[in-house]
Amino acid sequence: MKDLTHKDYQRYSRHIIMPEVGVEGQKKLKNARVLVIGAGGLGSPIAMYLAAAGIGTIGLVDFDVVDESNLQRQIIHSTEYIGRQKIESASQRLKGINPEIEVITYNDSLRSDNALQIMEGYDVVCDGTDNFQTRYLVNDACVLLGIPNVYGSIFQFEGQVSVFDAKRGPCYRCLYANPPPPGLVPSCAEGGVFGVLPGTIGTLQATEIIKLILGIGEPLIGRLMLYDALDMSFRELKLKKNPDCKVCGENPEVTELIDYDEFCGVSSKDAELVENIDVRELEELRRKGEKHVLIDVRNPTELQIGRIDGSILIPERLIEERIHEYEIAKDDLIILQCKTGIRSARALVKLKRMGFTNVKNLHGGINAWARLVDPKIPLY
């Protein structure tokens, strides 16, 4: 175990003088290894506070690059890093906060074929990802390796935090045995997120990580903390270990990592239904005055940014209920459009299942339209 240096005593003096931490506790932090999955909204405050607290080794997993729309909440990145690797930007920031720590970067997505290798040897893993595939993958890998998983998740103004440590309590699968079908739960890119929310939730995760390493206080094991930023309220729910849990139960079925894309129902069958039209073709069709119905499936607030003239609005999640409000024959040409083409593709699958035969998806959405056809509409 590495000892504290004179410089360490100076840097961490506000920790060390508290009996709950002390010299021994600070040494534990210095010798600890924590893996942060996702250098985004949650990963930003988590990694920064861990670095400041003197966690000796911080691993960072991310494959993305910094985008301007990240900066509203991902405070580890700065404007000058737009377009560069997130892990490069994040590790520079962490080194700036604390040059004494080691930062290990993994410029990759976490997958079934690399997760165990990457995660092995870490004392705590924290999950700040944005999709169900990775959430179940991280959970299962943590259970298999016996590593606690400090969980946080956010949507708009609400967040959830818990500590899943299968040796001492429930895991994520005990809470939610199966993921929702794709498209039912909107992502932050579609639903939006209050910029300061991941700051609050990530900071709670960092608190739990540091407590786990120090072995102090009451860890958030078997409890789910719900935070509502608009009400400024915290609520706590009790979580039970499920004896029939497929990964941490008495007779586990999952004894190695599985195919999480398939498990989360991201099916290629649905993708086959999607027929695209590009913005130039739509422009041509409109110029010729060919009959079609253009449906904008975004949320009403997004329309304030801009819209394509003549579109009708039905949010994607309500399309099945509200398509009947318009007189559209089953073989009329319907063109669906959202911001980038993802939600409209989901709406297309729903309409085809309802028997509409001539439905097309505007490839690239209104952002492509703004870029190539109508520059008066702002990109977002």
Add this chain to the structure above:
Amino acid sequence: MTEVTIAIPTPLRVYTDNQKKVKVEAEDVENALTALVTSYPSLKRHLYEDGKLMDFVNVYLNEEDIRYADSTKLKQGDKISIVPSIAGGTS
């Protein structure tokens, strides 16, 4: 019959006219949820599949998960919460 409040999570409010809390009168949690989906029928298929609560939707009576509760009889002031899984974090 007891009047209780059901807390609706953000992703499902689109089906409850943006109501964050819905008051219903019921004897137990099951009745309360039935009353809820009767008032807001489009919510039903986002909570149930083949008459069963879906795996990614948990329902709590006060702070206990109803899947593990012995009884879900309601008393004045009880709070029911619907807590679906959410995955946001990075993007």
